[in-house]
Amino acid sequence: MLDFLRRDGDSSNTVIGIILLVMLLVFIGPNVLPSFLSRTFTFVDEGIPCTRLRQAEDRGNHQSLIGRATRNPISLRVNSTTIPTDPNGILIIRITIENETIGSVPVVFDERQVIVGDDGVSSGFGLIFTPNSSVTLPNIRQTAGGVINDGSIRILGPRQRCVHRIEIPRNSLDATLLSGSATVQAYYRINTVGVIAGGLYPDHGLALIDGGFLVSEPVPILNQVFNATAQ
Numbered sequence: 001m002l003d004f005l006r007r008d009g010d011s012s013n014t015v016i017g018i019i020l021l022v023m024l025l026v027f028i029g030p031n032v033l034p035s036f037l038s039r040t041f042t043f044v045d046e047g048i049p050c051t052r053l054r055q056a057e058d059r060g061n062h063q064s065l066i067g068r069a070t071r072n073p074i075s076l077r078v079n080s081t082t083i084p085t086d087p088n089g090i091l092i093i094r095i096t097i098e099n100e101t102i103g104s105v106p107v108v109f110d111e112r113q114v115i116v117g118d119d120g121v122s123s124g125f126g127l128i129f130t131p132n133s134s135v136t137l138p139n140i141r142q143t144a145g146g147v148i149n150d151g152s153i154r155i156l157g158p159r160q161r162c163v164h165r166i167e168i169p170r171n172s173l174d175a176t177l178l179s180g181s182a183t184v185q186a187y188y189r190i191n192t193v194g195v196i197a198g199g200l201y202p203d204h205g206l207a208l209i210d211g212g213f214l215v216s217e218p219v220p221i222l223n224q225v226f227n228a229t230a231q
Contacts (some may be wrong), residue, residue: 047161056153061175066103068205073101076216078186082091083223084170093166095186099156109154113141128185133176180223186216
């Protein structure tokens with residue numbers, strides 16, 4: 001009889017544990033769990049690749065009224081792996097873009113136009129290293145101006161986030177980054193509403209950021225050898 005009660009009690013504890021785990025995933029999973037997993041496992045991202053976001057189509061006639069009315073709807077985060085000790089290793093920097101509103105919002109994104117540095121003029125995403133680094137990406141930002149093609153615009157759905165991974169070979173890193181004392185920030189610049197010729201809407205509805213510039217908090221790019229020696 002006592003063995004049965006003990007077995008029954010163990011079963012109840014298991015069920016309660018599963019229920020608590022499910023509740024934990026429901027309440028904190030959408031934000032905390034993906035972030036935790038991405039920090040723990042370098043091959044796991046906390047959102048879909050930004051290249052898989054829906055591409056804008058016929059923005060002259062198809063836009064979210066809620067999205068057009070929002071101000072400062074997106075947030076940016078950046079994280080970095082430590083500098084690899086393997087000469088053939090890769091430094092991975094992730095830019096996480098999140099729509100914090102219930103409307104669909106457009107962003108200018110093209111993986112071939114994510115650059116290092118901010119020219120203060122052209123629109124798109126990029127990285128800022130402090131101190132300045134000579135590292136460049138094999139990308140070219142589109143020229144400044146009011147006309148932006150639908151092909152360069154992606155749509156972030158309500159509460160949706162995406163991640164863009166930037167991989168830099170160790171042999172491409174300069175002394176600034178190899179020192180282990182540099183930081184990196186992600187930024188998004190949008191200097192235009194996006195002119196449209198004809199259609200229900202007069203523009204692409206891109207000017208959603210006050211001041212036209214959004215930047216993430218800086219994070220360190222650590223060198224395992226350097227930081228271990230410093231400690």
